[in-house]
Amino acid sequence: MTVATALHEEGRRASARLPHEWAVQGNSLPTARYADRGFAQLEAELFWPRVWQMACRLDQIRNSGDYTVYEILNHSVVVVRVDEVTVRAFHNVCPHRATQLAMGSGRFQLESIVCPFHGWKWNLTGQNTFVASEEEFKTTCASRGDVDLKAVHTRVWAGFFYINLAENPPSFDDLVAPIAALVDGVKLGEMRFHYHYQARVNANWKVAQEAFMEAYHVPQTHPQLVPGGGAAFTALYSYEAMPKGHGLFHSGGANAVGRLSAEALREMSHEQQSEALLRGLITLQTGQDAQIHLEELEIARSMRHRPIPEGMTVGQYFQIVLREYYAHQGRAVGEAADMAKVGDMHIFPHVTFLPTYGNAVMYRSRPTPDNDPDWCIFDMYAIRSYPEGVTPPKWETTLAEGALDNAKSWFLIPSQDFSSIVRQQRGMHSTVLDRVILADRQESLILNMHHELDSYLRG
Numbered sequence: 001m002t003v004a005t006a007l008h009e010e011g012r013r014a015s016a017r018l019p020h021e022w023a024v025q026g027n028s029l030p031t032a033r034y035a036d037r038g039f040a041q042l043e044a045e046l047f048w049p050r051v052w053q054m055a056c057r058l059d060q061i062r063n064s065g066d067y068t069v070y071e072i073l074n075h076s077v078v079v080v081r082v083d084e085v086t087v088r089a090f091h092n093v094c095p096h097r098a099t100q101l102a103m104g105s106g107r108f109q110l111e112s113i114v115c116p117f118h119g120w121k122w123n124l125t126g127q128n129t130f131v132a133s134e135e136e137f138k139t140t141c142a143s144r145g146d147v148d149l150k151a152v153h154t155r156v157w158a159g160f161f162y163i164n165l166a167e168n169p170p171s172f173d174d175l176v177a178p179i180a181a182l183v184d185g186v187k188l189g190e191m192r193f194h195y196h197y198q199a200r201v202n203a204n205w206k207v208a209q210e211a212f213m214e215a216y217h218v219p220q221t222h223p224q225l226v227p228g229g230g231a232a233f234t235a236l237y238s239y240e241a242m243p244k245g246h247g248l249f250h251s252g253g254a255n256a257v258g259r260l261s262a263e264a265l266r267e268m269s270h271e272q273q274s275e276a277l278l279r280g281l282i283t284l285q286t287g288q289d290a291q292i293h294l295e296e297l298e299i300a301r302s303m304r305h306r307p308i309p310e311g312m313t314v315g316q317y318f319q320i321v322l323r324e325y326y327a328h329q330g331r332a333v334g335e336a337a338d339m340a341k342v343g344d345m346h347i348f349p350h351v352t353f354l355p356t357y358g359n360a361v362m363y364r365s366r367p368t369p370d371n372d373p374d375w376c377i378f379d380m381y382a383i384r385s386y387p388e389g390v391t392p393p394k395w396e397t398t399l400a401e402g403a404l405d406n407a408k409s410w411f412l413i414p415s416q417d418f419s420s421i422v423r424q425q426r427g428m429h430s431t432v433l434d435r436v437i438l439a440d441r442q443e444s445l446i447l448n449m450h451h452e453l454d455s456y457l458r459g
């Protein structure tokens with residue numbers, strides 16, 4: 001049995017235990033999985049409290065005392081940097097009268113977490129250090145330890161900070177084992193802030209995530225990225241559904257930088273190749289400013305004037321020049337062979353990233369605090385490596401409310417995605433469609449994700 005068949009079989013068994021209206025059948029998914037409050041409730045009870053979740057990038061909390069709050073459903077977790085090597089996470093609630101201790105992001109001054117209501121205090125490792133009028137609590141608390149903050153399980157990996165709300169969480173190492181080497185290979189762990197937008201989006205968290213788990217939509221949704229036509233473009237990609245709900249697709253490096261296949265380029269003169277490469281990169285730079293930045297465009301422009309080594313396409317040589325330039329700067333970039341393996345990777349359950357040399361764009365989605373299945377909280381991150389000795393800009397989260405499906409106030413590429421995401425969610429409520437259907441190959445990562453989700457939902 002192949003890995004894909006084994007995964008499919010396992011997923012089918014998990015799904016079979018769900019009621020018919022929620023069960024995955026073959027390559028079809030009930031719309032109720034996206035639109036039904038009961039299904040969202042099942043996820044809230046059996047999935048989110050048990051699954052490892054990316055709470056933030058470590059880069060968001062660089063200095064001692066820095067914090068950021070991660071909310072998932074009605075759980076709120078405050079992630080705090082204690083010192084250079086230690087980061088802790090606590091349930092964000094005061095043990096006195098339940099006030100949330102932190103909101104958004106910021107810094108706890110004087111290495112002390114202070115409740116804004118009556119001023120109880122904790123050190124950065126969550127131990128209580130002060131209770132106002134302490135003598136009045138002797139009947140209910142024997143010691144300060146009784147009012148320490150409640151820690152959650154945490155792991156650091158690839159520059160991410162993960163949390164798990166369960167008392168006895170499943171193994172984190174088992175979760176990332178299938179993809180750890182691939183993620184290390186693209187040097188995601190060494191990438192830092194370029195930008196971070198966050199918004200409430202009018203779609204289920206799975207709808208929002210799945211829009212980035214296939215290239216099938218690219219010719220129709222992003223025609224500017226596919227000047228050569230749809231079929232040739234989508235045929236470039238291989239898809240690999242992986243254990244634990246992860247998956248990746250890639251074009252074997254054809255679009256690690258630029259979206260041009262070696263075959264297509266060989267038919268063109270060097271000048272035509274340079275022009276096509278530049279055009280492709282400009283659409284990515286202006287379209288999202290994440291996978292390609294202005295400095296890569298400058299290098300692409302210089303390709304017109306460079307002699308191209310015999311037997312190489314301009315695109316291939318561009319990648320060599322780019323890598324040399326980064327190496328000269330002391331920037332972290334993946335090896336060419338490693339980069340070729342990852343075009344787009346879904347990290348189960350709710351992160352998808354697309355790397356290029358030294359840069360990546362990344363998407364995360366999750367349910368809202370009120371668990372409305374028609375809404376999610378969506379994050380779009382651009383991260384990159386920086387030249388040696390350069391301090392990356394301070395992390396800032398920009399709220400992009402209302403801008404996401406509007407290319408005038410936002411980047412073109414994600415605005416094209418968001419306009420479909422929101423319409424798709426509306427369609428999930430149609431009375432004449434109770435199932436969506438998935439392409440065998442190009443939408444296989446979506447099916448794989450649902451199967452893994454069901455392995456939690458079977459209880």
Ligand code: FES
Binds near residue numbers: 094117118119
């Ligand atoms: S609610 Fe926090 S100190 Fe009273």
Ligand SMILES: [Fe+2]
Binds near residue numbers: 218221222413
């Ligand atoms: Fe897209």
